[in-house]
Amino acid sequence: MQGYKLTGKGQLQYFSTPPTKLKENQLKVKIEKTLLSYGDYLAYQQDSKYQIVLGRYAVGNISELADNNTLFERFQRVVVCSTYTCGQCYNCKTGKQLLCTDKKQLGIDVDGTYCDFIDVPMSSVFALPESVSFDDGLFVEQISLALNVLDKLSIQKGEHVVILSDTKLGLILGQLVTYYGAIPILVQQNKDIVAKAKDVGIFYAFDDKDDGAIESNIFAITGGRMCEKAIYVNTSDLLLSKVDRLCAHYASTCMLSCDNKLEYINAEQLVKKELTITGVSSPMGNFPTAINLLATNQIDISFLKGARVPLANLPKKLDSLDISTLETKSIIVEIN
Ligand SMILES: [Zn+2]
Numbered sequence: 001m002q003g004y005k006l007t008g009k010g011q012l013q014y015f016s017t018p019p020t021k022l023k024e025n026q027l028k029v030k031i032e033k034t035l036l037s038y039g040d041y042l043a044y045q046q047d048s049k050y051q052i053v054l055g056r057y058a059v060g061n062i063s064e065l066a067d068n069n070t071l072f073e074r075f076q077r078v079v080v081c082s083t084y085t086c087g088q089c090y091n092c093k094t095g096k097q098l099l100c101t102d103k104k105q106l107g108i109d110v111d112g113t114y115c116d117f118i119d120v121p122m123s124s125v126f127a128l129p130e131s132v133s134f135d136d137g138l139f140v141e142q143i144s145l146a147l148n149v150l151d152k153l154s155i156q157k158g159e160h161v162v163i164l165s166d167t168k169l170g171l172i173l174g175q176l177v178t179y180y181g182a183i184p185i186l187v188q189q190n191k192d193i194v195a196k197a198k199d200v201g202i203f204y205a206f207d208d209k210d211d212g213a214i215e216s217n218i219f220a221i222t223g224g225r226m227c228e229k230a231i232y233v234n235t236s237d238l239l240l241s242k243v244d245r246l247c248a249h250y251a252s253t254c255m256l257s258c259d260n261k262l263e264y265i266n267a268e269q270l271v272k273k274e275l276t277i278t279g280v281s282s283p284m285g286n287f288p289t290a291i292n293l294l295a296t297n298q299i300d301i302s303f304l305k306g307a308r309v310p311l312a313n314l315p316k317k318l319d320s321l322d323i324s325t326l327e328t329k330s331i332i333v334e335i336n
Contacts, residue, residue, distance in 0.1 A: 003115025004314055005053050010045060012054075012114075012315040019117070026119045027072060028064035029080060033134050034113040036314070036321075036331035038167070043107070044318055055113030055333070056082040056106050059128065059137040063117065071122060079137040079291070080113070081124040081144075082106040083282050097123065098285050114314060116335055126287045131295045135332060139172075139301045143290035145283040146172045149254045150180060152278050153229045157181035160222045162246045165233035166190060166208070168304055168328055169256075173231055174202035175299050182229070185221060187214055187242075192328050200300045218246055227251060244269035252276040308332045 002016040022028055035057040043054055058080040062072050072078070085092050085100035092100050106112040128137045146169065155161060159182040163170050166189040177184035178201055186205040188194045197205035204221060206214050218226060226248040232240055233256045243253055244266045253275060270277070293299045306329030309317045314333055325331075 001115060001117045003053055003311065005111075005114075006044060006048070006050055008050055009047055010318075012044065012318060020119055022064060022066050022119055024066060025068065025122050026066050027062055027069065027078075027122055027125055028117055028119050029058065029060045029078060029125065030063040030117055031058045031060040031113055031115065031335045033060070033138055033335060034058050034333045035138050036309070036317070036326070036333055038323075038326045038330075040107060040112075041318070041321065041323055041326055045323075049108070052107070053111035053114050054107045055115075056108070057138050057141055058082075058106075058113040058118060059134045060335075062125075066122065069122065072125065072127070077128040077130075077134070077137075078125045079128050079140045079287070080106070080118070080120050081126065081284060081287055082112075082141060083284050084110070084121055084124055085284075087121075098282075103282060103284075114311065114333070116311075126291060128291065129295050132291060135305060136294050136301060137291075138330075138332065139304055140287055140290045140294065141283045142169060142172055142304075143176070143293060143299060143301070144286040145169070145256070145280065146176050147286035147289055148280045148283065149173065149231055149256055150176055151286070152280055153231070153252050153254050155180045155182045155229060159183070159228040160185060160218075160225075161229040161231065162187060162218065162227040163231045163233070164208075164240070164242065164246075165231070166327075167234050168193060169233050171196060171200055171202065171303065172299070172301065173233070174205075175200050176293075178202065179293075179298060183221075185218060185227065187246075190327055196303055196328075200303070214242070215245055222248070229253070231256065240265060244273060244275060247273060247275055249273045250275070252278065255279045256281075303328075304330055306331045308334055311335050 004012045007013045084104045085097040086102040089101045161177045162185045174184035189208045194205045230253040
């Protein structure tokens with residue numbers, strides 16, 4: 001087993017170790033591709049946990065099976081979910097793994113995917129049909145995360161859903177909202193993403209900087225009712241402070257990848273309008289649906305694919321990387 005480990009701030013070091021022995025209910029996956037994502041780059045650049053293999057996303061082939069395996073075959077093409085359940089908490093032990101209260105994440109809590117082999121729980125591995133390429137498979141997790149948001153909000157046909165996002169995830173969410181028969185309204189800070197929205201069928205996309213116009217535009221689009229649902233992605237103060245203004249009375253909002261800035265919500269409006277706020281933190285639960293959406297070409301993720309880099313060149317790439325390139329695309333890391 002070989003790969004690259006984070007050994008200090010901005011330091012990625014090559015390592016090589018003897019093959020590991022599989023534990024019960026695990027599979028060994030030969031990783032073919034992984035992503036250099038925005039989150040990975042932040043972990044690399046900021047003070048974080050050292051002596052850990054970064055990387056959250058992986059597609060590859062099964063190279064070794066646990067003795068008790070009945071679900072998978074050797075050499076099967078698979079995608080790995082980056083979030084593991086603990087197996088120890090009350091919910092895990094009573095068969096409600098999706099509600100695990102102590103989830104672990106690859107590349108953050110446990111060694112990740114910047115390496116050639118990884119041992120993962122069987123429950124975190126999903127077969128990829130031939131019609132889904134490894135490149136596309138790398139984005140299954142983000143689609144599954146977006147589907148979890150839509151499930152949480154119980155999106156209904158004909159509803160207006162405002163998506164406040166300054167990441168490319170907004171484009172995935174927008175497409176899925178359309179797929180569910182609802183109407184996405186994307187509010188972004190990134191002009192490239194606003195421009196891209198039309199290409200993927202998101203008709204209403206506004207630049208966040210045009211503040212005054214957004215509220216009046218949404219008023220017009222919704223016939224004065226404002227949005228029944230809102231999705232807030234990421235950490236912009238400006239965007240979060242708008243949630244209550246763009247929502248209808250009794251609307252539901254889902255927060256995703258949020259930090260500690262909830263205080264910026266207008267609590268008075270929240271109570272007055274009786275808004276419901278919920279959150280999603282895990283991509284677990286919708287991997288099969290996400291794979292099916294890709295296999296049947298129901299979602300376009302081509303715009304997410306950035307440059308390619310062999311694993312051996314990853315330290316050099318990270319050294320010279322302009323982070324703004326990761327705002328609109330993820331870099332595909334090829335392990336061979
Ligand atoms: Zn658990």
